[in-house]
Amino acid sequence: MKGKTAILEGSRAVAEAVRACRPDVISVYPITPQTHILEDLARFVSSGQLKSQFVRADSEFSAASIVYGASAAGARAYTASASQGLLLMNEVIYAMASTRLPVVLTAVNRAISAPITIQPDHQDTMSLRDTGALQIHVESLQEAYDAHVQSFRIAEDPEVLLPIFICMDGWVLSHSYEPVTVFPDEAISEFAGTFQPVQKLDPAKPLTYGSYADQDVLMEYRYALMLAQEKAREKIRSVTKEYKEVFGHFDGDLIDTHRTEDAEIILVAMGSMVSTIRAAVDELRAEGRKVGLVKVRTFRPFPEEEIIKACGKAPLIAVLDKSLSVNTGGILATEIKAAFYGNPVQPVIVPFMAGLGGKEVNRRVIKEIVDIACRAGDKQGPRGDTIWMGLDHGFFS
Amino acid sequence: MMDLLLGGVCKAGESKKLETGKWRSFRPVVDRNKCIKCGKCADYCPDSCMEIKEDGAEVNLYYCKGCLICIRECPVKAITKEVEEK
Ligand code: SF4
Ligand code: SF4
Numbered sequence: 001m002k003g004k005t006a007i008l009e010g011s012r013a014v015a016e017a018v019r020a021c022r023p024d025v026i027s028v029y030p031i032t033p034q035t036h037i038l039e040d041l042a043r044f045v046s047s048g049q050l051k052s053q054f055v056r057a058d059s060e061f062s063a064a065s066i067v068y069g070a071s072a073a074g075a076r077a078y079t080a081s082a083s084q085g086l087l088l089m090n091e092v093i094y095a096m097a098s099t100r101l102p103v104v105l106t107a108v109n110r111a112i113s114a115p116i117t118i119q120p121d122h123q124d125t126m127s128l129r130d131t132g133a134l135q136i137h138v139e140s141l142q143e144a145y146d147a148h149v150q151s152f153r154i155a156e157d158p159e160v161l162l163p164i165f166i167c168m169d170g171w172v173l174s175h176s177y178e179p180v181t182v183f184p185d186e187a188i189s190e191f192a193g194t195f196q197p198v199q200k201l202d203p204a205k206p207l208t209y210g211s212y213a214d215q216d217v218l219m220e221y222r223y224a225l226m227l228a229q230e231k232a233r234e235k236i237r238s239v240t241k242e243y244k245e246v247f248g249h250f251d252g253d254l255i256d257t258h259r260t261e262d263a264e265i266i267l268v269a270m271g272s273m274v275s276t277i278r279a280a281v282d283e284l285r286a287e288g289r290k291v292g293l294v295k296v297r298t299f300r301p302f303p304e305e306e307i308i309k310a311c312g313k314a315p316l317i318a319v320l321d322k323s324l325s326v327n328t329g330g331i332l333a334t335e336i337k338a339a340f341y342g343n344p345v346q347p348v349i350v351p352f353m354a355g356l357g358g359k360e361v362n363r364r365v366i367k368e369i370v371d372i373a374c375r376a377g378d379k380q381g382p383r384g385d386t387i388w389m390g391l392d393h394g395f396f397s
Numbered sequence: 398m399m400d401l402l403l404g405g406v407c408k409a410g411e412s413k414k415l416e417t418g419k420w421r422s423f424r425p426v427v428d429r430n431k432c433i434k435c436g437k438c439a440d441y442c443p444d445s446c447m448e449i450k451e452d453g454a455e456v457n458l459y460y461c462k463g464c465l466i467c468i469r470e471c472p473v474k475a476i477t478k479e480v481e482e483k
Contacts, residue, residue, distance in 0.1 A: 210405070211412060213399070
């Protein structure tokens, strides 16, 4: 299908996609840097372009609770947040996932205080990784648009029914301008379908949401989330495939790869950093260096099999993390190491902290990472220490 | 046992099946000779399991979780506790 290509701001691209998916309820609490998304949606509602209940909340806790209630009542529900706002939503997101409410949430990734900051990294959504919500990390504005359109179908599938986060880096994606191809609202609406809840709040058939469960079944409800995320794997594959057939765009399903075939070192990363790595890989390839890229697109469900397959026989893997589990290291790297446990091919995995708190990661830094990884390869075993890029050691003296 | 649906949702009224009495380690025992049927225990019971009958207060042991608030509130000390052994 032919769309219209325009230079859009990241937030606007998201708002365009969400408008066309026609959520019944949007709850908002403004936090930088996702404010533009909700401002644009507010404009669409006030101009009559979008018929949604637009509910302003007094905090992110309320904003999340409003979409929880809306989804329980059978509405297609959407909200957006970032950083501290996501942390304040944390309790509600756990309940949302366990109650199986397929809310779509844009998480504009940003570091966590203190010191107070507005710079991008992945600490916020990583702190919510165990909630049961799905997480798709996008690398470009086009992907942000595409992923939002796909997200409603994935989350609302009767076999999935989980909240979904579309994660996009603050500023670098939310406030930058790129060419984005936008498709007609009717075509997007048709693709996104409508939410058909399997159960909902209805005065004629009263239900209790948030009931009590004892030790005999609580574990079962947590395990049900494991099963639902397994179903989500298949759904993400089929929805992204269908999106490609209809709209001609494919940004990866659970992962995406770039020049991995004969690679001797593979870089693994998520979010906007991936686009930078693509460019760096092409430049290094032109110099004859056998470098490849694996983009982790869905952090939940975690694509261990896909990553292992994509890395093939590559002897060296460098993982670039924008989030930290204090005293353990980069969270993505830790999960990748766990994925390789027991695998017949055992690459050396070198973990890098790159871009935490918005520290610059450009092509020069990526190339430096490749050089360090190649040198570290001999010494750095699976338990090797994280290498912190751009860390000012003088700061601690 | 409560019949829970997808996501821990249940039909309205389902929690009536929840046997909170299983949590009890002490059981309140009403001395009907002392009870003046004032109804204070029923008012304060957090699980609404005291009922004031013809001959005095009666505990519904399916729901009584043994918090013993009733003992504290009874103005004539008609309720005592016994260790629950089961
Ligand atoms: S012990 Fe607590 S639950 Fe039981 S009857 Fe007394 S007040 Fe009610
Ligand atoms: S509070 Fe004491 S006296 Fe009053 S009804 Fe209950 S048991 Fe009887």
